Amino acid sequence: MAVVDVKLEKLSEVSMRDFSTFGRIIGRDEDTEEGKYELHPVDAKAAVENSMIKAYWDLIPFKDNKEDRFSMGMLFVYPKPIGEILNWTEVHYETYEFFFPLGGKQFIFVLAPKSKVPEAEKTRAFLIGPNEGVLLNKGTWHYPPFAIDGPTPVLMPRFGKLGEISGDVTEAYGKKWETPVGNRYFKGQLHALKTDYYGEGYGGEYKIRIIL
Template identity: 30%
Template sequence: MRRLTCLELNAAAFAPFGAVIDGEGRAPESINDGTTQRYADLARLDLCANAGDGAPLIHLYVASARRFPLRLARLERHRRASQVFIPLNGQRFIIVVAPGGPLPDWERMQAFLSKPGQAVSLHRGCWHHGLVALNDSDRFAVIEGGAYRTDTEELDAPEDILLELPE
């Protein structure tokens, strides 16, 4: 049995899998008569690989807390669209990803723990685990391509992999 621990979510470590959406370290632009600070161009969306994929969609996910250690039974990917997870209450969450092409590289799987207020945009085709919420009723806005129902590929893990909750 293999154990996986969480790393801190940061842009450099997460870059092979997608973008961290966070204004930290960036200079905002003042808009709306100075009442709003805009952190622009934090992530690019890649939501329509094919003309028939349909318009991008926004969903609301209300998640249950996971129990730890969490058995990571499978990974999924979406080959025709990126996917964005935005916590609506500023809560932390865990994103589990793995490099790979037709198959995930299970040995190089990584888990990242977000800081409050961070969101992520996964690259199109990125292998990832389903949403890992830390609290019951955590709410997320999820942006994805219109063909998400037919664009989800799942693969079972070849061995038991346990994700441990960080201290």
């Protein structure tokens, strides 16, 4: 497979509707966004607005249930040379993931839309931050985020089918999940349970190079 060049885009120049192919932009004034679409199910209006605060309480009305779990994670991501070949990607079919850069920093995210296998030709690369974060939708293919200027702290909440890995098979939510311990899952850690990988070392070919 030939390497596919993907131009780096500033998330700040991408519309919320355009990004909805992959997830949701978090951090913009919601009053300026009209219409309903994926992960934008309501025309949000501020619940409270005064001289001290403008607050939106329920941008995405996730339903309360016993089948999903919330976790609060923290990443410290490191730089990767622009132009280095990215030859694999991953997907979580039953989990939402949020990524918020801290410290006024930015990171790069390489994303492909929902599909059975990731499509290199539909892959896009975004420079995210410092004033916005993103929610990745279930099923969005993604290479792990990486920094552009030294170690970057990233707040990472998750919501969905999360479970502590007990071995090559983990029982949770009344089901048995394949969780091969090794380079995919780590025993005793909280993982997104239905996760796939694609590319070098995982079967299939996927080669992306970011260009400026």
